[in-house]
Amino acid sequence: MLPYVMAFLMAVVATGTVAIAAESRLPSESNPPAQRPAIAIIIDDLGLQLGAGARAVMLPAPLTYAFLPHTPYARPLATLAHHRHKEVMLHLPMEPLDRRPMGAGGLRPGMSREDFVRVVRQGLASVPHVRGINNHMGSLLTQQEQPMRWLMEEIADRPLYFIDSHTSKDSVARTVAQAYRIPTLRRHVFLDHERDPRAIAHHFQRLLRLARRQGFALAIGHPHPETLAFLEQALPRLEAEGIDLLPVSQLLRRVGADANAAPLLARREVQPQSAALP
Numbered sequence: 001m002l003p004y005v006m007a008f009l010m011a012v013v014a015t016g017t018v019a020i021a022a023e024s025r026l027p028s029e030s031n032p033p034a035q036r037p038a039i040a041i042i043i044d045d046l047g048l049q050l051g052a053g054a055r056a057v058m059l060p061a062p063l064t065y066a067f068l069p070h071t072p073y074a075r076p077l078a079t080l081a082h083h084r085h086k087e088v089m090l091h092l093p094m095e096p097l098d099r100r101p102m103g104a105g106g107l108r109p110g111m112s113r114e115d116f117v118r119v120v121r122q123g124l125a126s127v128p129h130v131r132g133i134n135n136h137m138g139s140l141l142t143q144q145e146q147p148m149r150w151l152m153e154e155i156a157d158r159p160l161y162f163i164d165s166h167t168s169k170d171s172v173a174r175t176v177a178q179a180y181r182i183p184t185l186r187r188h189v190f191l192d193h194e195r196d197p198r199a200i201a202h203h204f205q206r207l208l209r210l211a212r213r214q215g216f217a218l219a220i221g222h223p224h225p226e227t228l229a230f231l232e233q234a235l236p237r238l239e240a241e242g243i244d245l246l247p248v249s250q251l252l253r254r255v256g257a258d259a260n261a262a263p264l265l266a267r268r269e270v271q272p273q274s275a276a277l278p
Helices: 003-015 051-059 072-081 114-124 147-158 173-179 197-214 225-243 248-255
Strands: 036-048 063-066 087-094 132-138 162-163 183-184 217-222
Touching: 003 197, 036 051, 036 072, 036 087, 036 132, 036 197, 036 248, 051 072, 051 225, 063 072, 063 132, 072 087, 087 248, 114 147, 132 248, 147 162, 147 173, 162 173, 162 248, 173 183, 183 248, 197 217, 197 225, 217 248
Parallel strands: 036 063, 036 217, 063 087, 087 132, 132 162, 162 183
Antiparallel strands: none
């Protein structure tokens, strides 16, 4: 890891804060260029490992970084991402169908509304500079309309977007988000459901083909060594491929993904529920 990155992270860990020179800089949209196919890539499950997280944040591209709440390195890594003008999300744990442990800050069926809202607010408070939320796991909870309404009511009071990680084909999360006029999309491609370089390359090409076909596409990956090594090589080639890589907030603006938009995402495969989904 570069020495100045380690020094920066250690300063945040020690002090809990660091001076940031400016808010995240977004390109001006006053004179937008001719639109090319666009993608966004979210790196999930950040905050548990310092080295892998820092390597992900240092990728030379405007990726979006989703941090698990109450994890040891979420705050310093999110601060580093913000300092590097990268976009930060809360990766909010939700109950899966197989009832695997979610970690701290998880949302479960049967919670009272008061407890549900408290957990959401505590999660948001644990990660600085959050621009949006996506679900960690959640193949059970995202099928249930009432908890999704509680979540969207909380998001609607803030300048946040919601991304449905789409771990269940029966998820109602995006539909409920649209009803609350929250900018929203759902994930098209998991890059690294298989931690094999050839499989990652295959799914990355699926992502690009989908973007060329419908104008945009959204992927999720993880800070696995195989994924990061692939992205370090692949991301610099996107310009030559004629593909725009955008933060999620800019992709949402590009495609007009709000409650008044028509359904934007093509039908897609969902990974089997028996598999270990993120």
